[in-house]
Amino acid sequence: MVDGMGGVFWWMALWGLLGLVLLVLAVVAIFWLVRSMIQPGRPGTDPAEEELRRRYALGEIGREEYLERMTDLRRPPP
Known part of the structure; x- marks a missing residue:
């Protein structure tokens, strides 16, 4: 029973990491777009x-x- 819960933890950690990467990419993209619009x-x-x-x-x-x-x-x- 302990082994099954360990697998769930790793999947949750993987999805959390993926979400964090997507969030960082979105923030960088928004920063780049706003900067290019402000200083064309x-x-x-x-x-x-x-x-x-x-x-x-x-x-x-x-x-x-x-x-x-x-x-x-x-x-x-x-």
């Missing part, structure tokens, strides 16, 4: 803006030209 346009995602930042950092263009071009890039198309 993080700096560095647009290749044109990244190139402009690189050129400004290297001193190839000045501040005024950088700001003017960045404004042009962020302006919606006509």
